[in-house]
């Protein structure tokens with residue numbers, strides 16, 4: 001099956017009415033906001049999307065986005081493979097939707113705003129989801145990291161034997177004088 005490019009925007013309600021499913025990809029290098037926190041912009045993000053209308057009459061967009069990429073290991077400063085996997089479920093709301101409208105959404109949907117044309121920023125949404133999955137501190141597993149085990153002995157701490165004056169010694173000194 002040929003992989004399709006995921007569109008920039010999506011008419012979410014129309015797609016939902018047709019119960020459209022997508023399987024496609026987004027070129028990782030096009031996700032500039034994401035790649036600033038990565039060590040590579042090579043490869044594609046694999047995306048699976050499903051739209052539909054649920055029994056409550058709510059349009060939804062559910063999906064998964066996945067990419068295997070590189071970050072920098074915080075222990076050895078070399079590249080480390082990381083897998084980003086985002087699962088999401090959205091239901092469209094109008095711009096300037098109020099709390100009431102948000103509260104009507106069951107909590108398994110996040111609200112996604114549609115613009116005046118009824119569209120959502122699909123690629124931006126997927127990029128946002130992946131940004132949330134980037135680990136704050138990336139590291140190799142200990143057995144794979146050239147610097148593992150060394151960080152505990154990083155910098156030698158010399159044992160300092162403090163020489164406290166013995167108060168009685170001072171007294172003896174006084175007596176002697």
Ligand SMILES: [Zn+2]
Pocket residue numbers: 073074075076077078080139140144145146147
């Ligand atoms: Zn490492």
